[in-house]
Amino acid sequence: MSLTNAFFAIIRRDLVLALRRRSEIANPLLFFVLVITLFPLGIGAQPQLLSAIAPGIIWVSALLAAMLSLDSLFRSDFDDGSLEQILLSPHPASVLVLGKIIAHWLVTGLPLLIIAPLLAIFLGLPSQSIGILLLTLLLGTPVLSLIGAIGVALTVGLRRGGMILSLLVLPLYVPVLIFASNAVDMAGSGLPIHAQINILIAILLLTLVLAPWPTAAALKMSMS
């Protein structure tokens, strides 16, 4: 019984489950694509304006898509009792929970990353900032899953936790949104963006280390 084994078993289990339930992958992705394609229709024929606000549009949509997918992180495990079994494992719950969060990101965050360049071109984002957009998504979306996990863990025991979840989690998402969209924006004008990227890396590392603990503690609380 090694911890690494358990960690990868959880990731594998969640990936297999996601593949068999497809809608879990498709929903956030579809939402992301739909919101972004609606913007040009709403704004009209103003390509300059569109390309100027493209970083913001893409990042806000990614953030909302991540929020939308959060509930699926622990809901089904909570409802069928698998979560009890995970928490009763002799392994530290925080590590197993981190496995679940990573699997969740692979299923809901990574697809956004893959489709983002296409949507960026579609919005007329300058080509030199597409790479930076991908970099910020790569650094930022895991943070959304990690922070969101704390919120879901706190609200999973409530029948109608959706509203509270957004109120809890959205304010914590704001720093990621500000630094990420700002970095993409500035890269478009050819300005240096080291500061923003460094801060995003710092946020990612910090949440990667710190978020699983309160998540595990909150899940235990939700159990009682």
Place this chain on the structure above:
Amino acid sequence: MTEPSTTLLEGVRLSCMRDDRILFEELDFSLKPGQVLLLEGKNGSGKTSLLRILCGFREPDAGDVRWCGEGISGSQYYADMAYVGHMDGIKKELTVHENLKVSLALSSAGHYSIQQALDKVKLTGYDDALVQSLSAGQKRRLSLARLLITHTIVWILDEPFTSLDKQGIALIESLMVEHCTNGGMIVLTSHHDINLQGVEIQHIPLS
């Protein structure tokens, strides 16, 4: 008498309240290897609450649960116990084999291999069947198979006989007897009369 090394599950002056009602108070018990603890009482008398306290999901309002003389927050207790509750704790989108493999990865390997455990609970040949295609009784037997493939001393079972037929009940009873003769212990609630031959049963009436 109480050497630190004895394997022993103890409840010391446990109390539990729910919405200003006292479910139980000053409850003491001690369970040795080979013994079964049967919680009896009406619906809502606190049987499940006591089991959840023993699992560590709930803090008792007073008192302590001790495993081998120590509190149950340490990981040793969780390595030695297994719980089957109201909910089966198995994923219906996974196959029988995949479900058991996950349980095995979360804990340490026990007496039986997955194949032997499936034979034991009469689910031979269901390895690759999705759990959602199983009947309620088969799901129950699958969740009890989890107890066989992992290393456990204490079984905590909440109504283990729900949705099982007569043969199923006899089968689980024989597994329980086998577990106790191998030095295991069981805490359970049940509305059915249980018939465990040669096993010492302690009763705790909750009212």
